[in-house]
Amino acid sequence: ADPQLQQRFDTTIAGNQRIEPRDWMPDGYRRTLIRQIAQHAHSEIIGMQPEGEWISRAPSLRRKAILFAKVQDEAGHGLYLYSAAETLGADRADLTERLIEGRQKYSSIFNYPTANYADVGVIGWFVDGAAICNQVPLCRSSYGPYARAMVRVCKEESFHQRQGYELLMTMMRGTDAQRAMVQDAVDRWWWPSLMMFGPPDGDSPNSARSMAWKIKRHSNDELRQRFVDMTVPQAERLGVTLPDPELCWNEQRGRHDFGTPDWSELQRVISGDGPLNTERVARRRAAHEDGAWVREAATAHAAKQAARARQ
Numbered sequence: 001a002d003p004q005l006q007q008r009f010d011t012t013i014a015g016n017q018r019i020e021p022r023d024w025m026p027d028g029y030r031r032t033l034i035r036q037i038a039q040h041a042h043s044e045i046i047g048m049q050p051e052g053e054w055i056s057r058a059p060s061l062r063r064k065a066i067l068f069a070k071v072q073d074e075a076g077h078g079l080y081l082y083s084a085a086e087t088l089g090a091d092r093a094d095l096t097e098r099l100i101e102g103r104q105k106y107s108s109i110f111n112y113p114t115a116n117y118a119d120v121g122v123i124g125w126f127v128d129g130a131a132i133c134n135q136v137p138l139c140r141s142s143y144g145p146y147a148r149a150m151v152r153v154c155k156e157e158s159f160h161q162r163q164g165y166e167l168l169m170t171m172m173r174g175t176d177a178q179r180a181m182v183q184d185a186v187d188r189w190w191w192p193s194l195m196m197f198g199p200p201d202g203d204s205p206n207s208a209r210s211m212a213w214k215i216k217r218h219s220n221d222e223l224r225q226r227f228v229d230m231t232v233p234q235a236e237r238l239g240v241t242l243p244d245p246e247l248c249w250n251e252q253r254g255r256h257d258f259g260t261p262d263w264s265e266l267q268r269v270i271s272g273d274g275p276l277n278t279e280r281v282a283r284r285r286a287a288h289e290d291g292a293w294v295r296e297a298a299t300a301h302a303a304k305q306a307a308r309a310r311q
């Protein structure tokens with residue numbers, strides 16, 4: 001690389017300024033961003049499925065309207081993120097192909113089943129809560145279009161988290177059976193939610209590089225800790241027990257100690273062998289294939305408009 005360009009890039013990063021699409025950037029920086037942003041976009045789109053299944057079975061019109069809005073927001077987040085990836089030279093159709101061929105990853109969390117409506121609440125509380133912990137610092141990520149997309153995404157995720165918590169509060173005020181449903185959903189989603197932050201720092205091959213480039217602002221373990229510290233008082237207020245006997249307040253550290261997630265499970269789910277990996281990707285593929293006629297019609301329409309404009 002031209003040393004002057006490299007130096008300008010380094011100065012921009014060191015000064016906490018933003019790298020913009022037309023700026024020179026090292027190939028590795030571009031590749032890392034495309035990888036992370038594409039995975040993030042795919043997560044939003046695949047992440048529509050676990051809750052989307054419950055839209056037609058929502059317990060009231062109000063809950064249905066709320067869930068509709070949330071799932072629609074997730075589609076929007078996916079679109080901002082694919083657009084951010086395009087500013088780096090990625091092609092959205094190609095990214096979609098990679099996803100449905102299993103060549104690109106999406107978050108492990110969306111490979112678990114949703115058993116009942118309490119799961120919708122727990123996804124909002126835990127999964128959107130984890131997403132917020134992870135994404136608020138990404139608003140200061142060094143790549144401009146990604147950081148700016150995160151600002152709006154985080155505002156919407158905050159609403160999603162609150163709707164989940166409010167749903168659970170309502171169920172906890174209900175019957176014993178409803179309270180048991182909430183506790184059961186908490187038991188099933190707690191550990192997979194901790195895994196969303198990625199492998200422990202010692203086994204995270206991308207972290208050091210991404211942090212030096214200020215793409216990531218904190219390590220996986222630091223963000224996981226923040227999520228635990230944020231969630232424990234919320235669980236107490238709600239009246240549920242987090243399924244970790246090792247969870248306790250550590251006075252000295254001023255933070256909670258907690259148990260170790262089953263990292264072999266995370267590896268299995270990431271490598272395609274989670275409870276619903278096959279179904280999630282097959283569903284995405286079917287939706288893509290079913291939409292082929294829309295893409296063809298839009299392309300034909302655009303060509304006709306362009307031809308008319310030339311006349």
Ligand code: FAQ
Nearest residue numbers: 040043044047106107108131195196197198204205206207
């Ligand atoms: N699942 O070296 P690291 C949402 C992969 S929130 C699957 O630590 P990195 C909102 C990792 O990609 C969820 N794969 O990697 C919503 C890497 O593989 P590669 C999406 C995982 O990138 C809520 C390898 O393991 N959020 O969608 C996972 O430095 C409710 C080694 O790991 C984001 O994507 C995992 N959990 O750190 C929607 C946030 N963990 O690429 C609907 C942005 C790790 O080398 C409903 N992303 N891997 O082959 C990030 O912050 C980072 O990419 C991490 C991973 C922290 C996820």
